[in-house]
Amino acid sequence: MTTKKCVACGEEFVPSRNSQKYCPECREKGRTAEYYDQRVALNRMHAGDYTPKVFHNTCKVCGKEFVSVRIPKDICSIRCREKRRAETAKCPGCGVLLISKGNYTGRGYCSEECKEKALIRNAIANGLYLPCKVCGKMFIAYGKKACYCSPECKKIDSQRKKEERLKKYEENRPPEHEERICPICGKTFDVTRQTRGRKYCSIACRQIAVKRRNEETAIQKESQSMIQTRICPICKKSFDVGLHQRSKKYCSPECAEIARKRKCAELQYGTIAKKRSQIRSICFECGTGRNQCERFTSNFNAFPKGAEVIMVGSTPKVIACPKFTNPKILPTEQE
Numbered sequence: 001m002t003t004k005k006c007v008a009c010g011e012e013f014v015p016s017r018n019s020q021k022y023c024p025e026c027r028e029k030g031r032t033a034e035y036y037d038q039r040v041a042l043n044r045m046h047a048g049d050y051t052p053k054v055f056h057n058t059c060k061v062c063g064k065e066f067v068s069v070r071i072p073k074d075i076c077s078i079r080c081r082e083k084r085r086a087e088t089a090k091c092p093g094c095g096v097l098l099i100s101k102g103n104y105t106g107r108g109y110c111s112e113e114c115k116e117k118a119l120i121r122n123a124i125a126n127g128l129y130l131p132c133k134v135c136g137k138m139f140i141a142y143g144k145k146a147c148y149c150s151p152e153c154k155k156i157d158s159q160r161k162k163e164e165r166l167k168k169y170e171e172n173r174p175p176e177h178e179e180r181i182c183p184i185c186g187k188t189f190d191v192t193r194q195t196r197g198r199k200y201c202s203i204a205c206r207q208i209a210v211k212r213r214n215e216e217t218a219i220q221k222e223s224q225s226m227i228q229t230r231i232c233p234i235c236k237k238s239f240d241v242g243l244h245q246r247s248k249k250y251c252s253p254e255c256a257e258i259a260r261k262r263k264c265a266e267l268q269y270g271t272i273a274k275k276r277s278q279i280r281s282i283c284f285e286c287g288t289g290r291n292q293c294e295r296f297t298s299n300f301n302a303f304p305k306g307a308e309v310i311m312v313g314s315t316p317k318v319i320a321c322p323k324f325t326n327p328k329i330l331p332t333e334q335e
Helices: 024-029 033-047 078-088 112-125 151-172 203-224 253-279
Strands: 054-058 065-069 129-131 138-140 177-181 188-192 228-231 238-241 308-312 315-320
Touching (some): 112 129, 112 138
Antiparallel strands (some): 054 065, 177 188, 228 238, 308 315
């Protein structure tokens, strides 16, 4: 397996993927090339081989003098940094110093009112300051699909929708009892919600209806199996076609053979017509076929031997050609 050199410690290792740059030990301990550079510089400083650049600074918060290495600094400690932030921090809503309003953290707003106003401004800018669907109160929505200002309004709207569904169900609900007329005997019978699919007053009437339906189906099948009369497109004679002969078009095999020959003749005529169109591709100057015309095959740069040429303006024109031939005419289609 191929090995790589760690960019941090320089040791060779077997990578688990092609993009791996650090060895497993450096990855586990979070060591980078900068870490080793700092360690080398520190060791050299302790050994006396390297003296880092030292800066003498004065803290701008407490006035204490302190020393920094490699870069100059303005603040001596984290406490002074937090104190400076608290003294200079301003409210993002109104811009007043937070320390003047009793906020010594250097974060947040000067008051709840200022915070609410800032949030409303941001919501209006982002199109999220919407009216409540129930009470109409304006509120800050945490998504463009939000419709309610509070859980109470959401509960009220859910209850209203539930009542509308129940009302619609009661309006479309079938009656408890319904009177129907039997289509067989004409007798009136009662139908409940549980038996609203019932059509007949008794089992005897239902059996009669089933028997009638079966008889109608049998008659329909019998009518479909009846013999049909067709006319032969070749000899114009009428002939009968049974249920299993629906695809039959001709009255006899002789007429079918004539139709087949006609179809072949049509296909052959299409080929002849194509050849005719090719032969009729003639030279527009002398009428000779394009393949036999020297003028055409030379892209109108040469003239046939013995041809008479005159100038029409600046264009040469052939008025007589020894190879002139009339266009070939194919024989017409035999009837």
